[in-house]
Amino acid sequence: MGGSIYSIRYKAFLKRLREARQEANLTQVEVANKLNQPQSYVSRCESGERRVDVVELTDFAMIYKKPLDYFVNFTLDNNSD
Template structure:
């Protein structure tokens, strides 16, 4: 079994993922286009329907100009 996407830590990660996009002024479609994915991919990542792996996270971090640690709540 994979790790749950419903843990408190993962829910906090999802909030940060969405917040970073909004703070960057980007729509899900704009992010999807940069990733070469459909808009539904970004939506599923943000909702927790699709689990984000570390390689994908590094791509989101680059687009949002944030360190990976930001998404993990490790940034001071």
Template sequence: MNNAVYQKAYAAFRVRLKEARLGAGLTQLEVAKSLQQPQSFVSKCESGERRVDFVELQTFAALYKVPLSYFL
């Protein structure tokens, strides 16, 4: 996969990640507390500064009450 396609796909994923949080009615701080992480962890995941791995994605999906397929 070329870099431009990969970046576009990851940008779309980040939008879905934020939309899922907002759809669940949660703030970044509330999510961070649930994950026992600093608020900056959630911010960095949503901004793309930090990559989200599969295990973390499963945790986000459960917290936001969406299936993993939501993020595809």
């Protein structure tokens, strides 16, 4: 698996993570409070500065009321970077 494909896939994941929060009508501060983390934690997760592991993803999914596959079940546009 090449690095550029991985980057595209992770960017798609990050987009879903951010969209899930927005669809739940929550701010980063509200999510951070539910996770007992600072707002910067949510920001770093959404920007890709901090990698999200499966346990953390489960926490996000519960807060956003989304199934885990919502975050990884997406179609990639071959023209994406």
